[in-house]
Amino acid sequence: MPATPETTIEADPKLPIIRITREFAATPGQLFRAHTDPALFARWVGPGAASTRIDHWDARTGGSWRYIATVGGTEHAFRGCFHEVRPDRIVQTFTYEGEPDGVALETLWFEDLGGGRSRLRSQSLADSFEGRDAWLASGMESGVNEGYAKLQRMVDDGAV
Amino acid sequence: MATDTLTRVFSALADPTRRDIVARLAEGDATVGQLAGPYRMTLQAVYKHLRVLEDAGLVSRPQGPQPRPVRLETEVLTQMEIWIERYRRRAEQRYRRLDALLATMSNIDETGGTDDASDPRDDHRG
Numbered sequence: 001m002p003a004t005p006e007t008t009i010e011a012d013p014k015l016p017i018i019r020i021t022r023e024f025a026a027t028p029g030q031l032f033r034a035h036t037d038p039a040l041f042a043r044w045v046g047p048g049a050a051s052t053r054i055d056h057w058d059a060r061t062g063g064s065w066r067y068i069a070t071v072g073g074t075e076h077a078f079r080g081c082f083h084e085v086r087p088d089r090i091v092q093t094f095t096y097e098g099e100p101d102g103v104a105l106e107t108l109w110f111e112d113l114g115g116g117r118s119r120l121r122s123q124s125l126a127d128s129f130e131g132r133d134a135w136l137a138s139g140m141e142s143g144v145n146e147g148y149a150k151l152q153r154m155v156d157d158g159a160v
Numbered sequence: 161m162a163t164d165t166l167t168r169v170f171s172a173l174a175d176p177t178r179r180d181i182v183a184r185l186a187e188g189d190a191t192v193g194q195l196a197g198p199y200r201m202t203l204q205a206v207y208k209h210l211r212v213l214e215d216a217g218l219v220s221r222p223q224g225p226q227p228r229p230v231r232l233e234t235e236v237l238t239q240m241e242i243w244i245e246r247y248r249r250r251a252e253q254r255y256r257r258l259d260a261l262l263a264t265m266s267n268i269d270e271t272g273g274t275d276d277a278s279d280p281r282d283d284h285r286g
Contacts, residue, residue, distance in 0.1 A: 007255055009248040013173040018247070022255045026262035034261055044257035046250065120255075129174070133167045136243050 016132035018124045028110035028118045032087055035059075035108065042067065050076075061085050065092070080106075094124070102131045165217065169240055172216035177201075178209050182218060185232035193227060 010019045024031055034040045036059035042052040050069040057065050059082055066079035080093040080103075090108040104124045111119040126132035173179055181195055196206040210230060213219040217236040221228045 007248055007252040009244060009251060011170070011244050013170065013179060014176075016170075020248075020251050022251070024255070024259065024262055026265070030262050030265050033265070034258055040261060040265075044254065044261045046254040046257070129170050130167050133170055136166065136247050 011132070011136065016126040016129045018126075018132060018135065020122045020124075021119065023113065023117060023119050025117055027116055028088065028112045031110045031118050031120055032090075035090060036085065038065075045069075058082070059085055099131075099134070102134075103127055104131070104135075165236075166240060166243060168216040169218060169236055172212050172218055175209070175212075178213055181209060181213065182232060185219060185230060189229035189231050191227040191229055195230060 005023055007020060007022045009021075011017075012019065026034075034044065038054040038057035038059075041057075042054050045052050045067070046069075050071045053068045053070070055066040055068055055077070056079075057067075059065070061082060061084050063082040063085070064080065065082065066077065068075050068077045070076075077097040079095055079097060083091040083093065083105075088110050090106075092106050092108075094104045094106050095102060104126045106125075107123045109119075109121040111121065113119055124132075124135070126135060173182065177199065184190060184195065192203060192206055192210065195210075196203050199206065210219060210221075214221070217233055220231050220233050222231060
């Protein structure tokens with residue numbers, strides 16, 4: 001089987017949009033479940049060093065969600081609404097409660113590639129270029145936080 | 161690179177004329193007059209666009225004899241690519257966790273087993 005191509009990303013210069021595409025060795029149905037079943041979702045959503053606790057989850061058209069990611073002892077809460085949930089597409093809003101005025105509109109597409117493979121396309125439309133760029137920049141902070149978390153584990157394990 | 165710098169770069173590139181100027185400068189330095197050539201706009205308007213690009217750190221006009229050439233500063237674009245690449249890598253890490261999860265789901269596919277159930281899932285990734 002050919003290796004799964006890595007994630008591709010595009011930051012649109014004309015609109016505050018980030019587009020991400022990735023293929024998976026799974027059916028669209030499995031991909032859909034991994035995005036709508038809260039127990040499954042909590043197992044893979046990041047960042048890497050985070051543990052995710054689902055506070056509220058109603059993955060239906062018109063429903064809403066909220067989860068809390070704990071990174072290095074610090075809690076970060078995220079919430080939004082499921083605008084539309086259907087097998088081939090999810091449209092939802094996304095707010096980081098640390099920046100409560102910001103809201104992004106996310107669309108996910110689950111495309112069947114046949115042979116048990118599918119493509120996930122996601123588009124995040126921020127409410128401003130500043131908001132979008134802060135998202136891009138947040139990778140830095142997260143990297144730092146993950147570093148702290150790793151250090152904390154080493155301390156806890158007596159390795160430091 | 162601070163967030164506001166990145167924002168300046170992105171908003172500078174949000175304009176089609178400025179994107180075109182950057183694309184042309186990627187092929188080599190040019191004077192303001194040469195840059196203005198293909199556009200139906202005054203030199204003054206071109207200078208205005210160049211000032212936005214200059215403020216974002218995307219172009220510079222090194223001191224020298226007139227007419228001073230405009231130069232593309234690729235450093236800023238490289239910085240931006242680094243940021244985007246970091247973000248991409250984070251997404252890739254997240255999706256590798258999703259790969260692992262999907263591999264455990266392969267036997268309980270709710271779609272009714274229309275897919276090849278014997279398909280060995282690619283859960284081993286380099």
